[in-house]
Amino acid sequence: MSLLGIIRIALKSLTRNKTRTFLTMLGIIIGVAAVIAMLAIGQGAQKIVEDQVNSMGTNVIMVYSNFSQSAVRQAAGGGNLLTIQDAEAIRDQLDGVLYTSPVYNSWGQLKYESKNWRTGIMGVDADYFFIRDMQTSAGELFYRSDVENGAKVCVIGKTVADNLFGDINPVGKIIRIRNIPFTVTGVLTAKGQSVMGNDQDDAVIAPYTTVYQRLLGHRWRNMMIMVSAVSRDAIHIVQQDIMDLLQARHRGTTSEEFVVSSQTDLAETANSVSHTMTILLASIAGISLLVGGIGIMNIMLVSVTERVKEIGIRMAVGAGKRDVLLQFIIEAMAISIMGGILGILLGFGAARVVSKIMDWNIAVTAWSILLSVGFSMSIGIFFGWYPAKKAANLNLIDALRYE
Amino acid sequence: MTNTLLTTKSLSKTYIMGDIQVHALRHVNLEVQKGDFIAIMGASGSGKTTFMNLLGCLDKPSEGEYILDDIPVHQMNEDDLTVIRNQKIGYVFQSFYLLPRTTALENVELPLLYCRKCSLHDRHQKAIKALEIVNIADRAKHYPNQLSGGQQQRVAIARAIVNDPSFILADEPTGNLDTRTSIEVMAVFQQLHANGKTIVLVTHEPDIAQYAHRHITFKDGRIISDKLNTNPKHATQDLLNLPQTDEEA
Ligand SMILES: Nc1ncnc2c1ncn2[C@@H]1O[C@H](COP(=O)(O)OP(=O)(O)OP(=O)(O)O)[C@@H](O)[C@H]1O
Numbered sequence: 348m349s350l351l352g353i354i355r356i357a358l359k360s361l362t363r364n365k366t367r368t369f370l371t372m373l374g375i376i377i378g379v380a381a382v383i384a385m386l387a388i389g390q391g392a393q394k395i396v397e398d399q400v401n402s403m404g405t406n407v408i409m410v411y412s413n414f415s416q417s418a419v420r421q422a423a424g425g426g427n428l429l430t431i432q433d434a435e436a437i438r439d440q441l442d443g444v445l446y447t448s449p450v451y452n453s454w455g456q457l458k459y460e461s462k463n464w465r466t467g468i469m470g471v472d473a474d475y476f477f478i479r480d481m482q483t484s485a486g487e488l489f490y491r492s493d494v495e496n497g498a499k500v501c502v503i504g505k506t507v508a509d510n511l512f513g514d515i516n517p518v519g520k521i522i523r524i525r526n527i528p529f530t531v532t533g534v535l536t537a538k539g540q541s542v543m544g545n546d547q548d549d550a551v552i553a554p555y556t557t558v559y560q561r562l563l564g565h566r567w568r569n570m571m572i573m574v575s576a577v578s579r580d581a582i583h584i585v586q587q588d589i590m591d592l593l594q595a596r597h598r599g600t601t602s603e604e605f606v607v608s609s610q611t612d613l614a615e616t617a618n619s620v621s622h623t624m625t626i627l628l629a630s631i632a633g634i635s636l637l638v639g640g641i642g643i644m645n646i647m648l649v650s651v652t653e654r655v656k657e658i659g660i661r662m663a664v665g666a667g668k669r670d671v672l673l674q675f676i677i678e679a680m681a682i683s684i685m686g687g688i689l690g691i692l693l694g695f696g697a698a699r700v701v702s703k704i705m706d707w708n709i710a711v712t713a714w715s716i717l718l719s720v721g722f723s724m725s726i727g728i729f730f731g732w733y734p735a736k737k738a739a740n741l742n743l744i745d746a747l748r749y750e
Numbered sequence: 751m752t753n754t755l756l757t758t759k760s761l762s763k764t765y766i767m768g769d770i771q772v773h774a775l776r777h778v779n780l781e782v783q784k785g786d787f788i789a790i791m792g793a794s795g796s797g798k799t800t801f802m803n804l805l806g807c808l809d810k811p812s813e814g815e816y817i818l819d820d821i822p823v824h825q826m827n828e829d830d831l832t833v834i835r836n837q838k839i840g841y842v843f844q845s846f847y848l849l850p851r852t853t854a855l856e857n858v859e860l861p862l863l864y865c866r867k868c869s870l871h872d873r874h875q876k877a878i879k880a881l882e883i884v885n886i887a888d889r890a891k892h893y894p895n896q897l898s899g900g901q902q903q904r905v906a907i908a909r910a911i912v913n914d915p916s917f918i919l920a921d922e923p924t925g926n927l928d929t930r931t932s933i934e935v936m937a938v939f940q941q942l943h944a945n946g947k948t949i950v951l952v953t954h955e956p957d958i959a960q961y962a963h964r965h966i967t968f969k970d971g972r973i974i975s976d977k978l979n980t981n982p983k984h985a986t987q988d989l990l991n992l993p994q995t996d997e998e999a
């Protein structure tokens with residue numbers, strides 16, 4: 348008998364019991380929908396992380412003291428190990444370094460007329476803007492000369508601008524940072540969230556010289572050094588060179604006392620996290636597909652038992668073992684493929700909803716559709732095989748007599 | 751070319767149930783000519799159904815030979831038997847065995863779907879034609895549960911003849927039917943016989959056997975008598991006479 352004929356027979360038997368067919372499909376539908384949605388969401392999340400890592404700048408290396416390791420030294424009054432001279436040494440002595448900037452981090456109250464805003468204060472070199480690919484959306488950045496002169500100028504992030512100025516143009520206005528007047532030279536282009544999840548636009552940035560002299564005074568100074576390497580390939584070597592240089596400059600320290608981490612390290616960590624998530628989600632999806640497959644096998648077995656007489660009749664009028672086998676496998680495959688298609692639609696819908704809610708750009712890839720269709724088809728064949736074999740191996744006379 | 755349709759030589763069937771052996775059929779020798787119309791009779795358990803199943807290639811003999819149309823059926827494998835069932839034999843069962851939730855037309859089409867050399871596109875016409883032969887074409891779209899027993903049996907006969915086999919087997923085809931419908935069904939068989947089919951049917955009712963041309967009686971798995979019925983009744987005539995003698999018959 349022709350394959351077309353068997354397909355016709357199989358589909359006909361499925362339509363004869365629509366509710367059961369649909370219920371059987373449910374497991375596959377959910378499994379495939381899960382695969383599609385998970386992969387789409389996983390990829391969306393990965394894209395977000397990538398964007399965030401890229402928002403740090405290009406080929407960025409961060410250098411800071413590892414306080415937990417230098418606790419003894421601090422207790423002895425040593426304080427932060429890193430100095431402005433370290434930053435200068437890195438800038439002047441190492442090949443492969445493009446820009447270097449010390450970064451002082453602090454917190455403080457900002458004031459413009461009657462408005463107050465508490466935010467992060469950063470003291471940096473003018474090169475910091477190049478390291479982090481920062482631009483202004485209004486006004487301009489400050490310059491090397493401002494740093495050298497200890498000028499009381501600053502640029503503010505978008506969040507700060509919104510909160511202190513509202514609709515007023517901040518450029519040229521004077522704000523008070525910890526009560527010391529600074530002229531706003533520009534507003535930075537928004538960067539959004541960082542990899543760590545904090546708002547990168549909630550900060551005021553001023554020359555490190557000014558911050559050091561006017562704002563920090565004698566207080567404990569939390570300094571780090573930001574470096575950008577000339578190229579992606581150079582990052583690793585530069586990291587090592589910085590570590591060697593720091594240890595040479597601070598005699599008697601161990602490598603544990605400094606942390607020299609790069610953007611790629613961060614990206615790798617973030618990627619491995621999202622990778623773990625993807626694997627987790629994929630295994631959940633895989634398990635539900637497996638359960639769906641077992642559901643198909645279960646229903647097919649019931650269906651074979653229910654239809655023993657039908658099988659006997661078919662055999663009596665000339666259906667061979669092969670025909671019966673094929674009929675049941677095709678039934679199982681049709682269920683799983685139909686379930687797969689419905690699952691793709693459902694997963695697609697779910698991904699869209701998530702992308703709407705999270706405001707992510709989620710794309711369902713052809714690859715994930717192929718994967719789930721292929722997977723559900725194989726499940727149909729795999730789990731349909733045993734019941735089909737059982738049906739095909741029925742003895743004609745016994746089948747006809749079956750009540 | 752001989753006129754012999756089938757020959758059985760010492761055909762036996764033994765069922766083994768644990769320690770007990772049931773000799774359902776013991777060394778049956780039979781020759782059936784093309785164009786025969788045979789009624790098989792005998793007590794319950796005498797082996798009629800067992801014999802029919804062997805003739806219909808639904809089952810395999812334990813011993814002996816069965817030659818159908820010069821084919822040594824007893825030597826054939828499962829696949830060959832499938833083709834023989836589909837092509838050469840039409841089998842009619844006592845309880846019709848129509849597929850439920852499947853229209854009469856689709857039931858009749860079934861053998862065509864499993865026919866390797868048949869084309870699928872003229873199956874509708876063939877099935878309709880078979881239904882017309884048994885006079886039930888007006889119910890083609892009905893489901894078995896919407897048909898009377900006699901109508902269901904007609905559909906089953908249509909299914910048996912749709913592939914135009916020359917050999918039709920029927921195991922108690924009127925067993926579930928009342929007198930009138932029984933005679934109607936017999937009229938169908940007589941008509942098929944008149945058109946050249948060879949027919950073997952099993953019946954418990956001597957009245958029904960009167961429509962056949964040859965009577966074979968089984969007892970304990972053996973043929974104990976094989977006689978010609980020189981004066982068979984005509985079902986169509988009996989049907990015409992029936993309304994007058996309705997309840998007394
Ligand atoms: N599958 C089977 N397993 C064991 N014994 C069987 C089987 N089928 C039939 N028999 C036995 O074989 C013998 C012949 O049975 P068969 O069905 O051929 O009788 P029959 O003449 O058709 O009877 P009836 O007129 O009641 O239909 C019986 O004794 C029966 O019990």
Ligand SMILES: [Mg+2]
Binds near residue numbers: 799
């Ligand atoms: Mg019987």
